[in-house]
Amino acid sequence: MQNQARLQLLGKRFLHELQMLAPLVLLILACLIPKISRGEKTQRYEFFPFSHFPMYSDFDERDYYVYVTDRKDQPIATETVAAVRSTKLKKIFDTELDSIQKKFKKRKDQLSAEQCRPGGDYTVKWLYENASTEARQLFDAGMPMRLYRIYITEEKGELVETPPQLVGEWSAGRKETVQ
Amino acid sequence: MVGWQKGDRPVSRSASARTFFNPTPFARWELVVMRMLFALVIWDSIPEAMNAAGVPQPTGLALFFPDMVIGFGKFFGAVWFKSAVAVLLSVYALGSAAVITTPLLLMVTVFAGTLTNSQGAITHHSQIVSLVLLAQSGCLIYDLIRHRRWRTGLLGQPVDREIHVAYVTQQAVVAGYMVSAYTKLKESGLDWFVNAARFPIQLKKNTRMAYFNELKEHGSDSSFLTDLPARTEALLMASPNLCRVIIGSGLVLEIAVVLALAGRVWAFFFGVAFVLFHSTISKIMGLDFDFNIYILSIFFILPGISASVVRWSRATTKRSK
Numbered sequence: 001m002q003n004q005a006r007l008q009l010l011g012k013r014f015l016h017e018l019q020m021l022a023p024l025v026l027l028i029l030a031c032l033i034p035k036i037s038r039g040e041k042t043q044r045y046e047f048f049p050f051s052h053f054p055m056y057s058d059f060d061e062r063d064y065y066v067y068v069t070d071r072k073d074q075p076i077a078t079e080t081v082a083a084v085r086s087t088k089l090k091k092i093f094d095t096e097l098d099s100i101q102k103k104f105k106k107r108k109d110q111l112s113a114e115q116c117r118p119g120g121d122y123t124v125k126w127l128y129e130n131a132s133t134e135a136r137q138l139f140d141a142g143m144p145m146r147l148y149r150i151y152i153t154e155e156k157g158e159l160v161e162t163p164p165q166l167v168g169e170w171s172a173g174r175k176e177t178v179q
Numbered sequence: 180m181v182g183w184q185k186g187d188r189p190v191s192r193s194a195s196a197r198t199f200f201n202p203t204p205f206a207r208w209e210l211v212v213m214r215m216l217f218a219l220v221i222w223d224s225i226p227e228a229m230n231a232a233g234v235p236q237p238t239g240l241a242l243f244f245p246d247m248v249i250g251f252g253k254f255f256g257a258v259w260f261k262s263a264v265a266v267l268l269s270v271y272a273l274g275s276a277a278v279i280t281t282p283l284l285l286m287v288t289v290f291a292g293t294l295t296n297s298q299g300a301i302t303h304h305s306q307i308v309s310l311v312l313l314a315q316s317g318c319l320i321y322d323l324i325r326h327r328r329w330r331t332g333l334l335g336q337p338v339d340r341e342i343h344v345a346y347v348t349q350q351a352v353v354a355g356y357m358v359s360a361y362t363k364l365k366e367s368g369l370d371w372f373v374n375a376a377r378f379p380i381q382l383k384k385n386t387r388m389a390y391f392n393e394l395k396e397h398g399s400d401s402s403f404l405t406d407l408p409a410r411t412e413a414l415l416m417a418s419p420n421l422c423r424v425i426i427g428s429g430l431v432l433e434i435a436v437v438l439a440l441a442g443r444v445w446a447f448f449f450g451v452a453f454v455l456f457h458s459t460i461s462k463i464m465g466l467d468f469d470f471n472i473y474i475l476s477i478f479f480i481l482p483g484i485s486a487s488v489v490r491w492s493r494a495t496t497k498r499s500k
Contacts (some may be wrong), residue, residue, distance in 0.1 A: 013198050020442070023347045026356035032361070038366040046301050048239040048292040053359035057376040057471045067391040079392035087390040091300030095236055113225055125301070130230055143283035150387070152380050153269040157416060160381050 027143055062109060062153040066090050066167070068124060070142025078103065082135040093123040093147065109151070113165040120147040120168020128173070136172075144171035201441050202346035210341040211274065213477050215262050216234075216274035217348075220473045221284055221312070225264060226291050227264050228256035229426040234297035240289065248297065251290040265439050274336040277344075278319040285312040307355055307470050314351035315344050337464040349446065353436050356453070360433035375426040376419035382464055386412075389465035411463045429456050439479060447483025450475045 018025075031050045045052040066089055068076045079085045096119030097108045104115055124145045128136060139145055147168030150161050194296040205213075227250040234241040241248040254260040264287060271280040295302060322340050363371050386408040390396055415422040433451050439449035454475050457468035 016198050017200050020198070020202070020346075021350065021437075023356050024350040024357075024437070024440070026317075027310070027314060027351055028358055028361075031358040032352065044409065046238045046290060046296060048296050049306050049313055050239075051301075051303055051306055051358075052362045053303060053355060055303065055359070056381065057359075058388045059365045059367075059369075059381065061377065061380075063380050063384050065391075067388075069439040075391055075394060077392060077394040078340070080394070086391040087385075088298075088300040088302070091302075092298065092387065095299040126235070129232070130298075134232070152383050152387075153292065154380060154416075157378060159412070159416065170372050 040145070047117050054150055058167070062111075062151050063148050064090075064151045066093055066120075066123070066147055066149050068127065069146045069148060071144055072142070073146065076139075076145070078127065079143060081138055082127060082131040083133075084130070087165075089123055089147070092126055093119050096120075096122050102115070113149070113167050116149070116165075116167040117169075120149075120166075121170050122168075124168045124170040128170070140172060180363075187409045200375060201442070203446070203482060205339075205342055205345055205482065206374050206489075207338050207484075209482060210345060212336065212485075213345060213481065214274055214341070215272045216477045216481075217311075217474070218268050220470060221271075221288065221308060221476070222265075222268055223386050223473075224291075224308040224470060226295075227292055229253070229291065231294050231298055234294065236359040237297045238301070239293040239296065241293050245297075248294050253296040255291065263463060267345050274341070277315075277336050278323050281312060281319055282316040285309060285316050288312060288480045288493040300345070304467055305470050307352065307474055310355060311348050311351045311474060314347040318347040345478065347438070348474075349440055352474055352478065353439055356436040360436075361431060363430055371430065372423055372427045378422050378426050379415045382408060382412050385464040385466065407458045408463050408465075414472055429460075432456065443482050450479025450483070454480065 008026060032045075032052055044117075045054070054091060065086065067086055068078055068089065070076060078086055078089065093116075094108070097111065097116060100115060100119055102160050106115075124147050128139055128145065131139065146166060148164040150164050150169045152159055152161055154160070229254050232250060232254055234245045236295075237245055237248075254473065264284075267280055267283055268285075270276060271284060292305060292309055297401055304429070319340070322343065328337075367374060386396075432449065436449055436453075439446045454472050457475075461468050
């Protein structure tokens with residue numbers, strides 16, 4: 001009898017805990033379920049405000065960053081000029097690479113600079129088209145705008161950067177590169 | 180200690196007496212402070228203007244209603260829209276008609292976030308604010324339907340409901356961290372801890388990208404922070420195990436974060452730990468965790484501080500008598 005009473009109490013407590021944490025369980029499921037977005041890999045699990053929060057879920061042996069320059073290859077401070085951080089440009093470029101890598105059936109880091117060009121061209125074009133009138137005037141003065149990529153990797157206990165690769169170029173009025 | 184208010188009904192005392200997860204019995208003044216501070220956070224998370232002309236990589240609601248999302252984005256720069264949001268937030272901060280104001284604020288933040296994330300660059304910067312508003316809206320609507328307190332439910336805000344709202348707010352934050360932990364372990368398994376030694380690559384990448392934002396080295400504004408990213412990078416490169424411990428501690432916190440729902444002390448501990456972790460990462464990598472830090476401070480750290488202050492002031496009063 002005592003054991004039965006104990007079990008009943010345990011059961012009641014368990015149900016109580018479950019009831020208390022029901023919103024937590026629902027929110028976790030809601031964050032993990034959205035695999036319905038039609039976008040590429042980086043978009044698939046995103047359904048704002050739900051996300052599977054993939055930041056730093058994997059540490060690759062190499063990673064890259066991008067930056068924008070004018071025709072003289074002088075870097076442009078994109079946040080100062082157009083309120084766009086280089087992290088955002090990298091994400092846009094990376095999303096484009098998702099579809100390019102499918103086409104060539106290669107990993108992103110195996111794609112040549114030439115193969116990346118449609119993604120890079122689109123990224124620079126996006127930056128221009130989403131900029132304010134003042135920012136566009138500054139960009140216009142330095143056309144064509146270019147996108148460079150640099151890989152960082154570890155070699156013999158030191159971080160090494162590869163030489164900049166031209167992965168995108170665009171000027172206002174120019175036709176887009178076909179993917 | 181702050182205690183239950185008259186008429187509270189969050190959990191039956193007999194059932195909750197020896198259970199681990201229960202809503203913290205916040206005092207009314209604590210709930211008012213938390214609500215007002217969170218209203219400021221919501222205001223801060225709403226963009227001043229949105230220039231996006233399209234949704235090239237639609238996500239979320241933009242998959243089904245792209246034109247509506249783009250059209251809503253145009254409102255953010257309008258004075259009438261800002262005024263309407265300010266009124267809505269003021270009513271929310273006062274605690275009136277929460278079951279109406281909270282879902283409306285959720286809608287505003289979701290449209291802004293969806294439009295931002297549909298440009299091909301996903302950001303999780305303000306996602307936590309919308310997740311919290313979603314949890315609060317769900318709780319308020321559920322409570323209204325379940326208890327059918329239409330008059331008080333629509334306009335008033337009983338303490339017991341606010342206590343539940345605060346608890347689901349904490350659960351929304353915890354859910355975000357638990358999902359993040361799950362994703363890390365699913366993507367990399369326990370190798371994640373081993374590979375965490377490669378973190379300096381990410382550090383260098385972020386400091387280089389931060390440089391190209393303004394063509395200025397990150398951390399150069401303050402003498403204390405000068406070269407902090409470079410010094411951290413050198414230290415972590417020299418000691419891979421130290422790197423694993425520091426970065427790994429973040430995942431350990433994320434795995435154990437459910438304990439933060441077990442009361443003020445646990446919430447305070449995890450709140451402080453996460454704020455320290457976010458602040459450190461933010462300083463060395465130039466990443467922005469503002470909204471996480473604000474929400475953790477309001478709903479996890481503040482309750483711990485307020486309870487200590489109340490206890491201390493009561494002890495002082497007793498001694499002086």
